[in-house]
Amino acid sequence: MAKNSAVFLTATVTGSGPQPIGEVYFYDNATPHDTISMVLNGSGVASYTPDTGILGTHTITAVYSGDNNYRSETSSPLVVTVTTP
Numbered sequence: 399m400a401k402n403s404a405v406f407l408t409a410t411v412t413g414s415g416p417q418p419i420g421e422v423y424f425y426d427n428a429t430p431h432d433t434i435s436m437v438l439n440g441s442g443v444a445s446y447t448p449d450t451g452i453l454g455t456h457t458i459t460a461v462y463s464g465d466n467n468y469r470s471e472t473s474s475p476l477v478v479t480v481t482t483p
Contacts (some may be wrong), residue, residue: 400483403450407476409460411442413468418442420463426456448478455479 399405411418422444424434436444448458456478464470 399450399478399480401451401453401480402483403480405448405450405478407446407448407458407460409436409444409446409462409473411438411444411462411468411471415467418462418465418468420465422446423461423463424448425459425461428457428459450478450480453480453482 407424409422409424411420411422417440419438421435421437424436424446426433426448434446436446438444444460446460448456458476458478460473462468462471
């Protein structure tokens with residue numbers, strides 16, 4: 399994708415019991431300083447718009463914090479490459 403392009407990432411948490419609650423942490427290259435916490439909405443969805451102004455490869459993972467009914471889970475990595483326009 400070109401630098402400063404709009405991109406929207408969504409994590410959906412589902413389960414067989416009550417609606418999951420809690421937070422999803424989006425990691426950029428697994429570095430804590432590039433972590434964004436988003437609260438799940440009433441449908442179990444958290445959305446994140448990463449900073450696409452930084453050139454290079456970004457490996458994004460989403461980590462669900464877990465709640466009283468569901469354990470913490472980590473998504474498969476999504477690789478996003480930001481290039482010059």
